[in-house]
Amino acid sequence: MSNKRITIFYDVVSPFSWFGFELLRRYQSVWNGVDVALQPFFLGGVMGASGNKPPATNPYKGAQMLKEIPLFGKMYDIDIGNPANFPEKSLHAMRILQALKLQGSDKLTAVSLAFWKLYWHDKKSIESKDDLQAYLAPIVGDAAATRLVQHDSQTSEVKQALADATKEAVDVHGAFGAPWFVVENGNETMTFFGSDRMEAIAFFLGEKYLGPCPPGYKRESSKL
Numbered sequence: 148m149s150n151k152r153i154t155i156f157y158d159v160v161s162p163f164s165w166f167g168f169e170l171l172r173r174y175q176s177v178w179n180g181v182d183v184a185l186q187p188f189f190l191g192g193v194m195g196a197s198g199n200k201p202p203a204t205n206p207y208k209g210a211q212m213l214k215e216i217p218l219f220g221k222m223y224d225i226d227i228g229n230p231a232n233f234p235e236k237s238l239h240a241m242r243i244l245q246a247l248k249l250q251g252s253d254k255l256t257a258v259s260l261a262f263w264k265l266y267w268h269d270k271k272s273i274e275s276k277d278d279l280q281a282y283l284a285p286i287v288g289d290a291a292a293t294r295l296v297q298h299d300s301q302t303s304e305v306k307q308a309l310a311d312a313t314k315e316a317v318d319v320h321g322a323f324g325a326p327w328f329v330v331e332n333g334n335e336t337m338t339f340f341g342s343d344r345m346e347a348i349a350f351f352l353g354e355k356y357l358g359p360c361p362p363g364y365k366r367e368s369s370k371l
């Protein structure tokens with residue numbers, strides 16, 4: 148284990164979490180000595196506990212976000228669109244991701260990306276068990292998809308683990324939004340809010356930031 152480490156707290160209802168998650172994926176092969184930990188959390192809970200409000204509740208912030216998201220999608224080479232219905236409650240989706248994390252599944256990344264695609268590209272519902280199951284099945288198999296949606300995501304252990312991660316993000320790491328990064332550089336720990344903080348994260352880690360599509364990045368790896 149390296150002494151440099153990034154933990155990303157993310158929620159699939161959040162488009163900026165998608166950008167941040169994807170950028171980290173691209174930099175994993177560039178920043179070789181940096182460990183990355185994925186931590187699903189529930190953004191609705193973060194908003195409540197930190198006394199913040201979703202940006203779109205302010206019409207000016209909402210309008211600016213709607214202009215920025217497609218531009219950032221192009222800049223990051225991510226096929227992001229608009230959900231059919233925004234915002235939706237991501238609790239069930241995030242519990243499924245938390246269940247995968249507790250199971251030590253190597254499918255956490257693939258399923259997280261599939262859920263962003265489901266909601267932010269394919270205009271499906273992250274509240275719909277059928278939609279979630281349909282996107283899980285090709286990745287984990289039919290039986291595991293059914294089990295994750297119907298059972299694994301509903302256990303008190305998983306519900307508590309997601310609530311604990313959300314509380315830790317706010318109480319310990321000062322989170323008020325997503326994505327939230329907790330970064331250790333070997334000497335100290337620093338937190339960062341937003342996918343647009345990659346350059347600052349690189350500086351803090353003593354690594355190089357080489358833009359949104361660094362060497363080694365293959366277009367197909369992120370295209371839908």
Ligand SMILES: N[C@@H](CCC(=O)N[C@@H](CS)C(=O)NCC(=O)O)C(=O)O
Nearest residue numbers: 161162163202323324325341342343
């Ligand atoms: N500038 C940040 C914006 C991130 C952002 O707006 N995240 C939303 C969720 S999608 C949020 O949590 N906002 C809380 C706030 O703006 O206070 C970025 O580029 O990632």
